[in-house]
Amino acid sequence: MSRKWERMVEKNSKRMNQVRAKSGQAPIGSQEGPTPIRGRSWLFPLALASAGLLFGLTMPASATGDNTLYQITVGLYLLLAFFHFVIRRPYLKVGKQELSWRTYAGDRVAKAGDVAEIRIGERRSTVVLKDGKTKRTFSKLYHLYPMQRVNAELSQFAAVHQIPLTGEEKETSKAT
DSSP states (O other): OOOHHHHHHHHHHHHHHHEEEEEEEOOOTTTOOOOEEEEEOHHHHHHHHHHHHHHHHHHOOOOSSHHHHHHHHHHHHHHHHIIIIIIIEEEEESSSEEEEEETEEEEEEEEEEGGEEEOSSEEEEEEEETTTTTTEEETTSSOOOOOHHHHHHHHHHHHHOOOOEESSHHHHHHOO
16 A cells, blocks of 8 residues: 555544444444453363374384474364463453353354343353353363453343343352
8 A cells, every 4th residue: 555545544533433433333443342252272182192092102212213203293283272271262242242162163253132041150061042042151170261351241141031040049149
């Protein structure tokens, strides 16, 4: 982009942001929406790293040095474990009208009308959908979610959409 074009875009976006601010809208380019509550998956990466280390320890000793593919396999298992631990983290997004989270098959979105019940606990929270067979559990142990934040967001979502919320009484009775 030429410098003249950049100045024109900047000038127009500044003017549009002033107009949008007067009408009560968010400025152009602002990130509006739910922020993800991120956990960390450790069980699957541990299994992958263990498999890689097992392959590495049981690698046959070769005098000719033709076990390069074996070493590449071990390295790729360890790289995949690192990828799942550091980059592909599970998350929960609580929006105004929907919940979304990451599964191994991809991202899942549940509208507020599809949620039958939300169960809140100290170590895990569960979202039960109306189809009767889908439950999603957000766990402190399995996915290392910050449960206080998850519980607060899910409680707000349940209160706004009149979704039955269970398990909250157990926590308050333990605190007293």
